[in-house]
Amino acid sequence: xxxxxxxxxxxxxxxxxxxxxxxxxxxxxxxxxxxxxxxxxxxxxxxxxxxxxxxxxxxxxxxxxxxxxxxxxxxxxxxxxxxxxxxxxxxxxxxxxxxxxxxxxxxxxxxxxxxxxxxxxxxxxxxxxxxxxxxxxxxxxxxxxxxxxxxxxxxxxxxxxxxxxxxxxxxxxxxxxxxxxxxxxxxxxxxxxxxxxxxxxxxxxxxxxxxxxxxxxxxxxxxxxxxxxxxxxxxxxxxxxxxxxxxxxxxxxxxxxxxxxxxxxxxxxxxxxxxxxxxxxxxxxxxxxxxxxxxxxxxxxxxxxxxxxxxxxxxxxxxxxxxxxxxxxxxxxxxxxxxxxxxxxxxxxxxxx
Amino acid sequence: xxxxxxxxxxxxxxxxxxxxxxxxxxxxxxxxxxxxxxxxxxxxxxxxxxxxxxxxxxxxxxxxxxxxxxxxxxxxxxxxxxxxxxxxxxxxxxxxxxxxxxxxxxxxxxxxxxxxxxxxxxxxxxxxxxxxxxxxxxxxxxxxxxxxxxxxxxxxxxxxxxxxxxxxxxxxxxxxxxxxxxxxxxxxxxxxxxxxxxxxxxxxxxxxxxxxxxxxxxxxxxxxxxxxxxxxxxxxxxxxxxxxxxxxxxxxxxxxxxxxxxxxxxxxxxxxxxxxxxxxxxxxxxxxxxxxxxxxxxxxxxxxxxxxxxxxxxxxxxxxxxxxxxxxxxxxxxxxxxxxxxxxxxxxxxxxxxxxxxxxxxxxxxxxxxxxxxxxxxxxxxxxxxxxxxxxxxxxxxxxxxxxxxxxxxxxxxxxxxxxxxxxxxxxxxxxxxxxxxxxxxxxxxxxxxxxxxxxxxxxxxxxxxxxxxxxxxxxxxxxxxxxxxxxxxxxxxxxxxxxxxxxxxxxxxxxxxxxxxxxxxxxxxxxxxxxxxxxxxxxxxxxxxxxxxxxxxxxxxxxx
Numbered sequence: 001x002x003x004x005x006x007x008x009x010x011x012x013x014x015x016x017x018x019x020x021x022x023x024x025x026x027x028x029x030x031x032x033x034x035x036x037x038x039x040x041x042x043x044x045x046x047x048x049x050x051x052x053x054x055x056x057x058x059x060x061x062x063x064x065x066x067x068x069x070x071x072x073x074x075x076x077x078x079x080x081x082x083x084x085x086x087x088x089x090x091x092x093x094x095x096x097x098x099x100x101x102x103x104x105x106x107x108x109x110x111x112x113x114x115x116x117x118x119x120x121x122x123x124x125x126x127x128x129x130x131x132x133x134x135x136x137x138x139x140x141x142x143x144x145x146x147x148x149x150x151x152x153x154x155x156x157x158x159x160x161x162x163x164x165x166x167x168x169x170x171x172x173x174x175x176x177x178x179x180x181x182x183x184x185x186x187x188x189x190x191x192x193x194x195x196x197x198x199x200x201x202x203x204x205x206x207x208x209x210x211x212x213x214x215x216x217x218x219x220x221x222x223x224x225x226x227x228x229x230x231x232x233x234x235x236x237x238x239x240x241x242x243x244x245x246x247x248x249x250x251x252x253x254x255x256x257x258x259x260x261x262x263x264x265x266x267x268x269x270x271x272x273x274x275x276x277x278x279x280x281x282x283x284x285x286x287x288x289x290x291x292x293x294x295x296x297x298x299x300x301x302x303x304x305x306x307x308x309x310x311x312x313x314x315x316x317x318x319x320x321x322x323x324x325x326x327x328x329x330x331x332x333x334x335x336x337x338x339x340x341x342x343x344x345x346x347x348x349x350x351x352x353x
Numbered sequence: 354x355x356x357x358x359x360x361x362x363x364x365x366x367x368x369x370x371x372x373x374x375x376x377x378x379x380x381x382x383x384x385x386x387x388x389x390x391x392x393x394x395x396x397x398x399x400x401x402x403x404x405x406x407x408x409x410x411x412x413x414x415x416x417x418x419x420x421x422x423x424x425x426x427x428x429x430x431x432x433x434x435x436x437x438x439x440x441x442x443x444x445x446x447x448x449x450x451x452x453x454x455x456x457x458x459x460x461x462x463x464x465x466x467x468x469x470x471x472x473x474x475x476x477x478x479x480x481x482x483x484x485x486x487x488x489x490x491x492x493x494x495x496x497x498x499x500x501x502x503x504x505x506x507x508x509x510x511x512x513x514x515x516x517x518x519x520x521x522x523x524x525x526x527x528x529x530x531x532x533x534x535x536x537x538x539x540x541x542x543x544x545x546x547x548x549x550x551x552x553x554x555x556x557x558x559x560x561x562x563x564x565x566x567x568x569x570x571x572x573x574x575x576x577x578x579x580x581x582x583x584x585x586x587x588x589x590x591x592x593x594x595x596x597x598x599x600x601x602x603x604x605x606x607x608x609x610x611x612x613x614x615x616x617x618x619x620x621x622x623x624x625x626x627x628x629x630x631x632x633x634x635x636x637x638x639x640x641x642x643x644x645x646x647x648x649x650x651x652x653x654x655x656x657x658x659x660x661x662x663x664x665x666x667x668x669x670x671x672x673x674x675x676x677x678x679x680x681x682x683x684x685x686x687x688x689x690x691x692x693x694x695x696x697x698x699x700x701x702x703x704x705x706x707x708x709x710x711x712x713x714x715x716x717x718x719x720x721x722x723x724x725x726x727x728x729x730x731x732x733x734x735x736x737x738x739x740x741x742x743x744x745x746x747x748x749x750x751x752x753x754x755x756x757x758x759x760x761x762x763x764x765x766x767x768x769x770x771x772x773x774x775x776x777x778x779x780x781x782x783x784x785x786x787x788x789x790x791x792x793x794x795x796x797x798x799x800x801x802x803x804x805x806x807x808x809x810x811x812x813x814x815x816x817x818x819x820x821x822x823x824x825x826x827x828x829x830x831x832x833x834x835x836x837x838x839x840x841x842x843x844x845x846x847x848x849x850x851x852x853x854x855x856x857x858x859x860x861x862x863x864x865x866x867x868x869x870x871x872x873x874x875x876x877x878x879x880x881x882x883x884x885x886x887x888x889x890x891x892x893x894x895x896x897x898x899x900x901x902x903x904x905x906x907x908x909x910x911x912x913x914x
Contacts, residue, residue: 216744218735221724225732228721235680235718236732236787237704297723 042290042306045342049313057320063195065316070200073312075100075189075262077203077305079279080286081210082254084304087287088214089247090227090296091147094280095158096255098165099139101274103256104263105169107132108178111185117176125184129260136256137249139165144245166275177270181263188257189264199261206254211301223247228297285336286311310339366429368393368556369414369445369525374423376409376580383409384580386423391525391556396547398567398588399560401577402600402867407560410577411449411529414558416441427525439468446518447527452510456503461485463502464517488520492549508539515546526550527558532566544570562665564593564871578602597868630692632656632827633677633795638686640676645669647676647683648850654795659821659828661841661861664870666833669850671713671799674831678710678797679703680718690795704733709793709826711784711801715777719784722773726765727754729772730786737791757786761816778809785813789820796821799831814840835866848872 053060079096086093107128112118123131143161147154191198214220225233226240234240263269290307292299314335323331369391376384384406391397401407413420416435425432433440454463461478462469464485470477485498494512502510511531518526528547532540547570551557559571567574567588574591576584576599584591584599631653640647645667652673654660664670675681677688682698689695690706700710712718720729727750731738738753739745751768758765761782765775772783781801788796798817802810818840821828830841838844844856846869854869856862 216746218739218743218745221728221735221745224724225721225728228723229717231718232712232721233732234700235678235710235712237701237710238732239701297721 042310045339046306046310046313049310049317053313053317053320056317060317060320067195067197069312069316071197071265072315073308074197074199074203075258075265076282076286077308078206078261079255079258079283080304080308081206081301082251083283084287084292084299085223085247086251087292087294088223088227088296088299089244090230091154091244091248092294093143093158093248093251094155095139095143095161095165096251096283097274097280098162099136099252099255100259100262100279102165102169103132103135104259104269104273105173106135108181108263108269109172111182112178112180116180117173117178125182128185132256132260133253136253140249140252141245143252144248147248148241148244162275170271173271175271177268179268181267186264186267189261190267199264207301207305214301219243224297282311289339367391368428370426371414372424374413374420376413376421382580387582389575389582391558393524393556394551394554395573396551396557396559396571397573397575398571399558399575399577400564400567400596400600405577406580407577411447411527411560414527415445415447442521443523445525445527446521446523447529448511448514448531449529454502454510454513457501459499459501460496460513461498463513464488464520466517468521484520488516492519524554525556529560530562532561532563562871564596564873576600593873597864601864601867629655632691633829634689635677636687636689638676638683638688640672640681640683642672642681645672646850647673650852652845654827654829656827657821657825659830659841661838661844662829662831662847663833663835663838663844663866664847668847670831670847673847674797674799674829677829678708680710680712704791707794709788709791709796711788711798713799715781715784720772720780723771725769726758726763726772726783727751727768729783730754730757731790732787733791757790761786762812778805781805782809782813785816792824793826795827795829797829800833802834802837835863846870
């Protein structure tokens, strides 16, 4: 039965509040501790892996090996940032691997002479990088429009898109590999400052900038709101559609940059890069192992980065252990599953779901 | 009073009985000791307000979930165990408010759903069609048994469901608000069928929101309130007023006193604001919505005015409120704020134009459960809080949220505690904080006190009243909690998506409000308690509201049929 609208109710609430706050204070401290554990969930696993690595090979704990790991994970890392953003808004983009292959292929094709299967336009490498970014942006925009405005299923849209992109990637060069690319184009993926690969520094900067953006920028916070509860975000007046489309574009641009780094690392663009080598699996695995939820709204760049590091170290150990080539994929899969289970056990409910 | 029924039907043994049924959901006591008896050849009309326990009782009688205590008996024999769906269906059949036919299957398949006649382990199609045809012919239904149910009208689908009950030989039929989706002609035909059924000895339980229907086809009537049957008796011995009084309860007088007291704290801005131009103009808006359609409705709200809107579940009250908030689209008409049109379904633009919004379903639309109290409370003002290039500091956010959480007494472990961990009342306060943070000129609140404890409820209403009084913001309060309307200056009642009547003079009479939501304008002379505060002339009881009722004073009346 309703009480008269007066200050009486406030008094009632105030009386109860002191007790409740006392209880909640303890709970808050516990919550904080739990969230810290979650963010650092993979740290013990990484330490364990480093111990295992050093036992497997004396070459593991060397500067050159770590520099190699850094070089290898940079391309994956930048793409994982893109996928994590899309997962955070509650989406899913399988076409990042297609963009990862097609964007550098289009750029390379525009730079290389006809005799080497290029278009013969001999575009400057700087303009080529602009084209590469534009290809990424276009793919992201198309995905975003179809999924957000067209209300098509994101899984199928991006699955179709990745196959289209991979087909284009082979089609424009008739399945050939493009070599002899300008050094400015290869710089990001191949150069080093001392023992530290430029690509690794670049990837680290991407993680830090995106991490800060997500934590402190109003659009970054809106990404969490949209992924956590889309209709609540809409009811709060957030421009939900614009943010979702924007995130699809940003994700694809990051995947294109990932492709650029990979092209620099191997000094070529192959028809296999991206889709055919199945890069989307480690991309998803790293994000999910790092605690980015496939249901949206949960996860951060600290987790995503540790997921990438973990996969890179595992890959490296398998290489050093001279795992027979035919078995490497099976072992890779098993290791990813184990990492996922460990992340779940250590990180609790919210991780690896 | 149930003896009266018993004596009236002493010739027959009960077809179905519910004895001492208790049912609890969490902390809510849905049913407390309900005794209900259905006799062969009689139709019992069951009425009660939203949340009184009607649906729970139907579900228990249909064997959908068990009672905590008490017994259901059919023909004097205890009901079969809950899992034995087949045995339940043999004894009692329910036609639910929402159609339960499978659209992809034919009429015959739906009639024999789950009990198809078989031959050698395979479905005997010929016999199934033949028996369906027989049932249809026997009862005068004219539907081709081979048609897929997707092609049928709502009325025909209902017939399929009734035929399903008849084919199973069920002697007990539950009709849960069967007329809600029917046109007038179809309602008449349904009534004829129900009379035909009772004449053949079937026991019918008829649940409806429309009291006149009960008197039209039921021999007996029962009223449920707060999980208890408060009135049972032959319909011929009861009047509509008896039913309404029973639905409202003896605490109506106390309620009225409360309303009067609360009414004293109403805005003083309203009379002065009469001179001002309207802040909100709803101009002949129509919309189709699964939550209740709105038909050619107009309304004006002035700055500082608090307008309540109420009606039955599907009367379009929440749809209209959602339209004003920009949270739902509409097909025709216009919504203007300060003379500027609000584009349909654009919540973001409505927010920036100055419309604060407390959505109906707080779990779905009210907050992001993984994010903190401060972040949720300030979600509508991140553009105000952001500094350099859109970056904002968590401390700024917490500081901005602090006055809001203080004003609403939000109890949390701190600004960063995820809202998902808070109690329902505190979650709703966070939703309110989010709506009030941007200092709206118009607040649209839909059932803001639903599922909220009494202290929080009073606090929320007081805060809405305070904000409107202090800032001159207008309030559009859509609710079915009649107590909440005490803070309003006037109340609009919607019936079937149209403005039915308006109460302009608080305190609002509870019984008159309920009668109006049921589509009955109470006779002002008969109801002394009404104080003649309904602004419309009294309509004949049971009249179908046609066209939009009274238009707001300033709007043209050309839409009136």
